[in-house]
Amino acid sequence: MSEVVIYTIISLTGLGLIAAAILYFVATKFKVFEDPRIDQVEEALPLTNCGGCGHPGCRAFAEACVKADDLSDLHCPVGGNDTMQKVASILGMEVEERDKYVAVVRCAGSLEYRQKTSIYEGAPSCAVAASLYGGDTGCSYGCLYLGDCVKSCDFEAMYLDPVTGLPVVIEDKCVACNACVTSCPKDIMELWPQGRKNRKIFVACINEDKGGTAKKACEVACTGCSKCEKECKYDAITIENYLAYIDPEKCKLCRKCVDVCGSHSIHEINFPPRKLKEDAEEAGARGKREKRSAAASTDTAVLEAPPAENVDVVEMAKARRLKSREAKENNENNESE
Amino acid sequence: MSSQLLTVSPSPHIHQQQQTVSNLMFGVVIALTPAFIVSLVVFGVGAIKVTLAGVFFCMLFEYLISKYLLKKEANLADGSAIITGILLAFNLPANLPIWIIAIGSLVAIGLGKMAFGGLGNNPFNPAMVGRVFLLISFPVPMTSWPVAMESQWRLADGVTGATPMEIFKEGLEAGLPISEIMGQLPSYFTLFLGGQGGCIGEVSGLALFLGFLYMLYKKIITWHIPVSLLATVFALTGLFWMINPAQYADPVFQVITGGLLLGAFYMATDYVTSPMTSKGMLIYGVGIGVFTVVIRLWGSYPEGISFAILIMNGFVPLINKYVKPRRFGEVKPA
Amino acid sequence: MNAFLKDIKTFPLGGVHPQEYKLSADIPTEKLALPKMVSIPISQHIGVPAKPVVNARDKVKVGQVIAKNEGFVSTNIHASVSGMVTKIDRVLDSTGYKRDAIIIRVDGDEWLPEIDQTDEIKREISVESDEIVKKIAEAGIVGLGGATFPSHVKLAIPKGKKADCLIINGVECEPYLTSDHRIMLEKTEEVLVGTQILMKALKVEQCWIGIEINKADAIAALKKMCVQYPGIQVQPLKVHYPQGGEKQLIKAVLNREVPAGGLPIDVGVVVQNVGTAFAVYEAIQKNKPLIERVVTVTGKSVLKPSNLWVRIGTPVQELIDFVGGLPEDTGKIISGGPMMGKALNDTEIPVAKGTSGILIIPSEEAHRKPMKVCIRCSQCVGVCPMGLEPYLLMTLTQKELYERLEEDQVLNCIECGSCAYTCPSDRPILDYIRLGKKTVLSIIKERNNKK
Structure with a gap:
């Protein structure tokens, strides 16, 4: 009996020793050298693996940081300057402070301002809808209301506003990881410098149609009327393809352009409320319904007449629809007879 | 035109009308009707009681779990809970107490299905999970079968007897020669028509076969799984029978008795837990066949199909990953 | 009748059989009256959009090139009407986006003098093989089955490859559509001459015309006629969607399998649509570029399902007016067939070279049912x-x-x-x-x- 015990102990110990030897041999033979700083850098990162830095995950970013000669091309938007400072100190390098960015929604064409022209019934995805057609409203540039950006956000920093249909960015949570920008098939999302006191002014429209066409499709479309361009003292506004764009680097946040914009397509964020009549306009721009109607009458005055060449097509369309209806009625009459 | 907006959606713009999820599910229910009628004749009230209890508890638990645990709309209309209930009941003896059925239903729906996220996500056949759970937890009531044609109209405590498979296995263990054991059993024809004791659903091979034909005709299932499964069982048991007819039963007996037909036609063909390609289905069927035979011939349980199905369910993701359909224009390796 | 039903082929893998609803199969084609205005998109084909060569206020005649091809995979666009170019502007087309188009205000119907407008059938093929491909490219011919791939690209066989036969696609497997069916019936001989021209261009001796057996009259007509045209045979096919797909058709007719990622030419085959064969006939024998096509206008609620000869660029609304106006309960308008067609969001969209049909679907059938979970039914x-x-x-x-x-x-x-x-x-x-x-x-x- 005791022999069995002894044999068992000996054989198992032997097996254990052999296994240990193999393990040791393999571990030394196939050892991969890894810079220990990669682990250190990785620990300093937020470990969200969002890909906002352009690398597939935090580990890859850490590797890139360790490999890089200087950190000027590398930035972790989630961790921001603090994190990059830490990374730089681990690696013994210098890093420049960078502005913080947040995502802005460059479309104000809410359900209220844009007439539906068709019913979309495909898969509930902006990408699918965009590859099918211009969208279920007259504006083929605007938001499709299906929320691919919201789905892409890993930080719960976006939601779809049930009233306007448009996505909303929660600035405190936004880390500027760029996910919404790449997910939007219409390129509505844009990363914007956070600005002094979080204030931002931007054109909430990307419609490049002619003024008349754009305005017909959406009440708050930028018509490219160039009033804001003339008003701006800092040359921050450029007009291209019937569309104004405010350069955030040049903009001094004076809010003059917001006042002159007849179609309320220039948005201001995080400014203190204005007084008196300006109040109404700002409210309008933010989409509050009751005050909007008062401003609407001035809108029509601002709106230029549609360019002459557009007229015939529009009118022909009308005439044809009328004709179609007549033809139908005639047919019905024939049937009843 | 101006009053009504046009709908825009990607192609295709038409959709077949014949098959919807609930249509498919109720097709299975219809296919199970003949077997239910036979069991009614054979076991009487007990069959109704157990089947109704199974369906009721499965639907109840599905409703409660999706409403209060998953917090989403309970979808009873798709009929999947009904099928789980029927199939679970069909795998139980007709004299099983109702509280055991309730536990079985809870395990089948809760553990077998809803724990994975509900219909479409469960890797294991819920009815089989429920049945195996009961078989292991309550071995005595689960294997005390009412004797066929004798206890139809009594609600409880009927005379209990053994299934042909049990008679066979016990006979072998007692060392009786095969011919003598066979002498205790009804003829194969009677067995096929519905003379065997056992679970509610496995009584009549003929009724199950009719249901199978119906499902084939309605294109609810394809032939791949049942045929490959039965052929494997037949071939394997036939092989052992030829090697040693004194030790092993003949393949016809193996195929028509026990839950094999029920399992092959209705359990193994469950959409959610079977492979997606026809090649995969063949592999799956053969796998179930092999495990069934192994358990029947050498296992401690007389019956093996439930375990075999659950084991093969575990292989399905692997089969789906590695067994691809024949691609059009695949370049054949020269 | 039963004689040709013996040898019916089809492709083996997959496929469905939607209900056919070929409502307009027995209705002869008619010419649609000229519209007042056409807008001709400069991108009606797969490949690079053509480049406009006319300016606003230019007078154009029918058949005149108004946009030139840009590179090899591209094709010419011709004026389908005579009149004045009003402007070149962005117009909503069947892609669902606004894209450049040439808008012409119609004035009379003045054709280029070199175009033969008679119906007389010209059987003699006097053009040489290389010349044919060149002329097809000039005539702006694209695959008229719906894919709109420029035909001359298909006919230019890459180096190292060799075609040994041609398949003419008369399958029309999409439900509702009947435009190819009508062409085969009404322009039987022209299609066969066009086919011969294509065979000559490809230098092949053999050609099959694949037709599904729900078009028995077309099969009979072509069978009867093709004895005069050596090398051309008619192959009846089972009704089986998507048999009109090139790869499926080749598999069905010749049992050859185009390798994955490959082209039909990899198995020595070129496939052309019947409509394309007819357009080739017109381009080579009649000097007529691709300026009109047959469009099936149909739907269960349509008063008068029709097959219409329509000038390219005509607004869809004109076609709908012809068949009795848009029915009250219209839910969807589809350009093409119900399986692969594109839903239109406006009736002003112009007919393009690839528009094989306009299908009007009543609202009760226009909506998709809500999506449910996958039950893995396979x-x-x-x-x-x-x-x-x-x-x-x-x-x-x-x-x-x-x-x-x-x-x-x-x-x-x-x-x-x-x-x-x-x-x-x-x-x-x-x-x-x-x-x-x-x-x-x-x-x-x-x-x-x-x-």
Whole structure:
């Protein structure tokens, strides 16, 4: 009996020793050298693996940081300057402070301002809808209301506003990881410098149609009327393809352009409320319904007449629809007879 | 035109009308009707009681779990809970107490299905999970079968007897020669028509076969799984029978008795837990066949199909990953 | 009648059989009156858009080139009417986006003098093989089955490849559509002459015309006529969607399988549509470029389903007016067939070279049923004619696993819609697969650019 015990102990110990030897041999033979700083850098990162830095995950970013000669091309938007400072100190390098960015929604064409022209019934995805057609409203540039950006956000920093249909960015949570920008098939999302006191002014429209066409499709479309361009003292506004764009680097946040914009397509964020009549306009721009109607009458005055060449097509369309209806009625009459 | 907006959606713009999820599910229910009628004749009230209890508890638990645990709309209309209930009941003896059925239903729906996220996500056949759970937890009531044609109209405590498979296995263990054991059993024809004791659903091979034909005709299932499964069982048991007819039963007996037909036609063909390609289905069927035979011939349980199905369910993701359909224009390796 | 039904072929893998509803099959073609205004998109084909060569206020005649091809995979666009170019502007077309188009105000019907407008059949083929391809390119002919791939590109056989036969696609497997059917019936001889021209261009001796047996009259007519045309045979095919797909058709007729990612020419075959054969006839024998085509205007609620000869650029509304106006309960207007066509969001969209039909669907049939969970019934795998796993491709797209999508051969998808048609859970399988395919294509392009 005791022999069995002894044999068992000996054989198992032997097996254990052999296994240990193999393990040791393999571990030394196939050892991969890894810079220990990669682990250190990785620990300093937020470990969200969002890909906002352009690398597939935090580990890859850490590797890139360790490999890089200087950190000027590398930035972790989630961790921001603090994190990059830490990374730089681990690696013994210098890093420049960078502005913080947040995502802005460059479309104000809410359900209220844009007439539906068709019913979309495909898969509930902006990408699918965009590859099918211009969208279920007259504006083929605007938001499709299906929320691919919201789905892409890993930080719960976006939601779809049930009233306007448009996505909303929660600035405190936004880390500027760029996910919404790449997910939007219409390129509505844009990363914007956070600005002094979080204030931002931007054109909430990307419609490049002619003024008349754009305005017909959406009440708050930028018509490219160039009033804001003339008003701006800092040359921050450029007009291209019937569309104004405010350069955030040049903009001094004076809010003059917001006042002159007849179609309320220039948005201001995080400014203190204005007084008196300006109040109404700002409210309008933010989409509050009751005050909007008062401003609407001035809108029509601002709106230029549609360019002459557009007229015939529009009118022909009308005439044809009328004709179609007549033809139908005639047919019905024939049937009843 | 101006009053009504046009709908825009990607192609295709038409959709077949014949098959919807609930249509498919109720097709299975219809296919199970003949077997239910036979069991009614054979076991009487007990069959109704157990089947109704199974369906009721499965639907109840599905409703409660999706409403209060998953917090989403309970979808009873798709009929999947009904099928789980029927199939679970069909795998139980007709004299099983109702509280055991309730536990079985809870395990089948809760553990077998809803724990994975509900219909479409469960890797294991819920009815089989429920049945195996009961078989292991309550071995005595689960294997005390009412004797066929004798206890139809009594609600409880009927005379209990053994299934042909049990008679066979016990006979072998007692060392009786095969011919003598066979002498205790009804003829194969009677067995096929519905003379065997056992679970509610496995009584009549003929009724199950009719249901199978119906499902084939309605294109609810394809032939791949049942045929490959039965052929494997037949071939394997036939092989052992030829090697040693004194030790092993003949393949016809193996195929028509026990839950094999029920399992092959209705359990193994469950959409959610079977492979997606026809090649995969063949592999799956053969796998179930092999495990069934192994358990029947050498296992401690007389019956093996439930375990075999659950084991093969575990292989399905692997089969789906590695067994691809024949691609059009695949370049054949020269 | 039964004699030709003996030898019916089809493709073996997958496929569905939607109800046919060929409402306009027995209705002869009619010419649609000239519209007042046409807008001719400069991109009506696969490839580079053509470049306009006219300016606003230019007078044009029917058949005049108004936009020139840009490079090889591109084609000319001709004026389909005579009149004055009013402007070149962005117009909503069947892609659902506004794109450049040449807008012409119609004035009379003045044709270029070199075009032969008579109906007389010219059987003699006097043009040489190389000349044919050149003339086809000049005439702006594209695949008229709906894919709109420039025909001269298909006819130019790459070096190292050799075509040994031609297949003329008269399958028309889409429900409702009958335009190819009518061409085969009414222009039987012209189609055969066109086919001979194509054979000459390709230097092949053999040609099959594949036709599904729901067009028995067309099969009979062509069979009777083709004895005079050596090398051309008619092949009856079972009604089986998507048999009109090139790869499926080749498999059905010749039992040759185009390798994955390959082209028909890899198995020595060129496929052309019947409509294309007719257009080739007109271009070569009559000097007439592609300026009009047959469009089936149909639908269950349409008063007068019709097959119309329509000038390219005519607004869809004109066609709808002709068939008795838009029915009150219209829910959807589709350009093309119900399986692969595109839903239109406006009736002002112009008819383009690839518009094979305008299908009007009443609102009760226009809506999709709500999507339910996948029950893994594997029906989609069974019906996929390319042997793919649609359910998997859909999930992979949703999860953005593009590498696995590529591995599982998403690029082989021909977008026939059989999977979504069959799905008992009404899942938008194809919507996602199409998206996945597009994304994978752009990833591959990016990868190739890097190299």
